[in-house]
Amino acid sequence: MPLRRARLHLGTSRLRYARTITVVMTLLLSIAVPVLLYAQTTAELVTYRQLRLSDGTVEATSVNYRFAFNTITSASIGSVTFEVCQNYQYEQGDPCTPPAGFRGGGATLVSSIPYADFTYNPASTDNRIVISRPAASPVTPQPLTFELEGVTNPSAVGSYYVRIQTHASTDGSGPQIDYGIVIFATNIGIDITTEVPPYLLFCTGITIDGYNCGTAEGSFISFGELSSQASRSATSQMLASTNAPYGYSITLAGETMTAGNNVIPAMTGNPSSVGVSQFGINSRQNTNPSVGSDPEGPGLTNATSGYNTPNSFRFQSGDIIASNSNTDDYRKFTVSYLVNVNSSQPPGRYVATISYICLGSF
Amino acid sequence: MTLRSIAKRTSYLLVIAAFALAIVSAVRPEPVSAYGLLSSRSIKMSSSANGATNTAYAVGFTTVTAGQTVGSVVIKFCANNPIMGDACTAPTGFNTNKATLSLNSQTGNITGLTLDTVTSTANVVVLTRTAGAVANGPVTFVLGNGTNNGLTNPTNSNVTFYARILIFASSTPDVTTPSNENSATDAGGTAMSTANVLNVTAKVQETLVFCVYTGINCASGGSAVALGDSNGVLSDTTVTYTSNANFDLASNALGGVNVRLKGDTLTSGAFTIDPYSGAACSADSVLTSVERFGLRVSTAGAGQTALAPYSCLAGNHGFDVASTNTTYGNPMVTTTGATDRSSSVLELAAKAAGTTEAGIYTSTLQLIATATY
Numbered sequence: 011m012p013l014r015r016a017r018l019h020l021g022t023s024r025l026r027y028a029r030t031i032t033v034v035m036t037l038l039l040s041i042a043v044p045v046l047l048y049a050q051t052t053a054e055l056v057t058y059r060q061l062r063l064s065d066g067t068v069e070a071t072s073v074n075y076r077f078a079f080n081t082i083t084s085a086s087i088g089s090v091t092f093e094v095c096q097n098y099q100y101e102q103g104d105p106c107t108p109p110a111g112f113r114g115g116g117a118t119l120v121s122s123i124p125y126a127d128f129t130y131n132p133a134s135t136d137n138r139i140v141i142s143r144p145a146a147s148p149v150t151p152q153p154l155t156f157e158l159e160g161v162t163n164p165s166a167v168g169s170y171y172v173r174i175q176t177h178a179s180t181d182g183s184g185p186q187i188d189y190g191i192v193i194f195a196t197n198i199g200i201d202i203t204t205e206v207p208p209y210l211l212f213c214t215g216i217t218i219d220g221y222n223c224g225t226a227e228g229s230f231i232s233f234g235e236l237s238s239q240a241s242r243s244a245t246s247q248m249l250a251s252t253n254a255p256y257g258y259s260i261t262l263a264g265e266t267m268t269a270g271n272n273v274i275p276a277m278t279g280n281p282s283s284v285g286v287s288q289f290g291i292n293s294r295q296n297t298n299p300s301v302g303s304d305p306e307g308p309g310l311t312n313a314t315s316g317y318n319t320p321n322s323f324r325f326q327s328g329d330i331i332a333s334n335s336n337t338d339d340y341r342k343f344t345v346s347y348l349v350n351v352n353s354s355q356p357p358g359r360y361v362a363t364i365s366y367i368c369l370g371s372f
Numbered sequence: 373m374t375l376r377s378i379a380k381r382t383s384y385l386l387v388i389a390a391f392a393l394a395i396v397s398a399v400r401p402e403p404v405s406a407y408g409l410l411s412s413r414s415i416k417m418s419s420s421a422n423g424a425t426n427t428a429y430a431v432g433f434t435t436v437t438a439g440q441t442v443g444s445v446v447i448k449f450c451a452n453n454p455i456m457g458d459a460c461t462a463p464t465g466f467n468t469n470k471a472t473l474s475l476n477s478q479t480g481n482i483t484g485l486t487l488d489t490v491t492s493t494a495n496v497v498v499l500t501r502t503a504g505a506v507a508n509g510p511v512t513f514v515l516g517n518g519t520n521n522g523l524t525n526p527t528n529s530n531v532t533f534y535a536r537i538l539i540f541a542s543s544t545p546d547v548t549t550p551s552n553e554n555s556a557t558d559a560g561g562t563a564m565s566t567a568n569v570l571n572v573t574a575k576v577q578e579t580l581v582f583c584v585y586t587g588i589n590c591a592s593g594g595s596a597v598a599l600g601d602s603n604g605v606l607s608d609t610t611v612t613y614t615s616n617a618n619f620d621l622a623s624n625a626l627g628g629v630n631v632r633l634k635g636d637t638l639t640s641g642a643f644t645i646d647p648y649s650g651a652a653c654s655a656d657s658v659l660t661s662v663e664r665f666g667l668r669v670s671t672a673g674a675g676q677t678a679l680a681p682y683s684c685l686a687g688n689h690g691f692d693v694a695s696t697n698t699t700y701g702n703p704m705v706t707t708t709g710a711t712d713r714s715s716s717v718l719e720l721a722a723k724a725a726g727t728t729e730a731g732i733y734t735s736t737l738q739l740i741a742t743a744t745y
Contacts, residue, residue: 064699066740098577195582199736200617204599208730255729337727
């Protein structure tokens, strides 16, 4: 009987002990719950919060999202979440509707200022990006900046909301410390189109005033009576310009001076020789004889080799006498013609018909 | 006369006397209240919130007894009723705060009242003056200034409480004996009530409206801009051709909104049209040797400010290609704070030179709005 009493007594004490524990736990719980609730409701709104996009067009890929905000609460932060929603969050816990087409999962955190130990957390989803650090560390109120790379914009034009939350946990879970919402807007870009029409300006004449083809005059050159005692020379002019991306070329076409079967030989890049039958042209200012001018105008095209040496003349049908591999502004060429004859050059009316063909390379 | 008859007569006399006394007692009128009933009496509270402190009570009434001598005005605050002569139960939590209570804005014929902080109690305010005759008329004064002194309202919400306004000839009235209230020359009751304070909450969500369009408005949309003559061709190398695009912007962002311009100049394959250069506006050219692409904010919406090199006068444009080609583009328009919805107009401009390579040139410009909340 004494043993049984002792056990009964022990049972009563356990019962009292359990009851005491229950009361204490209840008290603790009644204190802790309001504190926890208070902690949830006193999360602060981060200030100076913004989201800058590198591309605001719909469906743009590889977009950089740069978040910046100032924390308010001094606390240990282990993670930050960015939840992108189509709807606004009126109350904490409001469901988030992911924007169609938005993909933030798999983004890369390329910048984290000033705390470099944040990394992209694989627990992220397409519309809830989590960045975290190995362990929560204290963060005093200060500006934080995080830049994500490789985000795909929503597929529709509109405004979208990003819920920013800081957490003590290192995986974006648990209560928020600070929070805030930023908005970004997607649009379609402005597509500008215009056309630059192709043109090739080219004209010839004995004279051309300025760079105006409308003033080109004359197409006949007379050397007068040829002499074995003196050179005969004359000039004509050409004006060219083009926006052909690959420039233009002027080709010489025609034959040397002839009179029936009698020919004045074409020059091959020789100086003038009085008393020697020869016919040639160049596009430079010459002193022997004194004839011609160098090319002029804002353009850059020059005569080609063979026609670009002062006092050296050449005439070869099919030769390109001037060319440029780029677009070129106005360029006026003065073509000098030289003819000499020897004393045995058969008499006759020597003529030559010369064509200049300008070809643009578009 | 026998002793018995004497006793009988005596008893008759006693009965008659008793009846007479009863009749006299029944006929004799009770003493009636002597005070006149104050008219137009009111007490306006600066706050009806229960427990509100530093509450000002604006008292008003009109005296009715002509030429009465006024030595004091007493206001008793009671929870039970405003009936003169009845015991007064102080409202729960109510306090006149007599030590700090100020008396303000006295008007009317009862002049020179001062607060008697000795006689006053937690629910009785005694105002005294040098006794003297007063002509009838409206009287007003305010107890407390409503800022740093005043009365403390009853702490129960939505509860009625009463005030008895009493005018005595004496400057030292007895305010503790209920029956003495009947000796007032003028008196009257009024009622007040505390009430629940309506807590109104509203939320203003962050907003950002940003719409880029080439039509007549945002709803009409459009994103294509053709620069040039009627055929969209830069046909005249002396002419700068322009065309417009628009954007609407609205935000309640405290830190304002930056609209950034991002994109490249007009290109056609490997060929480009030189943009207006630098961080400042440049004048349009008529030289055939000059090619240009750029824009200006020809109309900035209300609250929006165009930034260089886009804040150009007519005939000038800009395009800071070194900045527009960066990751986040070049700031083009800004607001200093929240701005209502307004529209801005962008004037896009292009000119070909004689040497501008032939081709179809395109550019896609992005406008990116960044709000700071």
